[in-house]
């Protein structure tokens with residue numbers, strides 16, 4: 001049992017190391033995901049600006065069409081004016097022409113605003129695209145670094161998995177089951193040292209009788225307070 005307890009303790013050291021590598025890997029993958037999200041957001045912003053630009057261009061096209069119509073109206077009215085006989089009719093057509101001219105001035109003003117808006121959006125898109133290129137280059141570098149770290153971690157995890165298998169071989173299925181269950185319940189720590197009469201897992205005092213049996217280390221003994229498997233380190237090392 002002495003060797004088996006030592007194996008169990010070593011197994012836990014491997015498992016805790018694997019846990020650490022796994023969580024490190026998880027953090028790196030989350031970082032990589034965050035970088036991807038940043039890129040996606042930058043691309044979405046550009047796409048939104050492009051859409052806006054298309055909307056403004058369509059609005060400008062409508063204004064252009066209205067302007068053309070108003071200009072045609074003036075030409076028609078002016079040619080009509082030449083054939084007019086009465087003063088009253090002449091005044092009515094003159095009013096139409098001045099109304100159209102006023103409309104044209106307004107339309108030209110609105111068109112100018114659209115042109116300015118389109119220029120402003122185009123400049124913004126150009127800037128955002130330059131920024132995106134820079135970001136893409138940065139992200140590519142960072143992703144490569146992250147990937148290298150993840151690969152190194154995976155190599156470490158794979159090596160530990162091999163060592164783990166060797167350690168598990170010596171242990172009985174019932175001890176392994178108990179160990180796994182305890183690890184789930186006790187934040188990964190199933191085996192703890194008993195030192196100076198105390199359980200190092202929960203820091204509670206162990207009954208002297210139980211503590212004494214630990215010196216013999218001939219059975220799996222658990223802490224009555226936290227149920228973790230107790231070991232006596234100097235006994236194991238000896």
Ligand SMILES: [Zn+2]
Nearest residue numbers: 199202223226
């Ligand atoms: Zn305990």
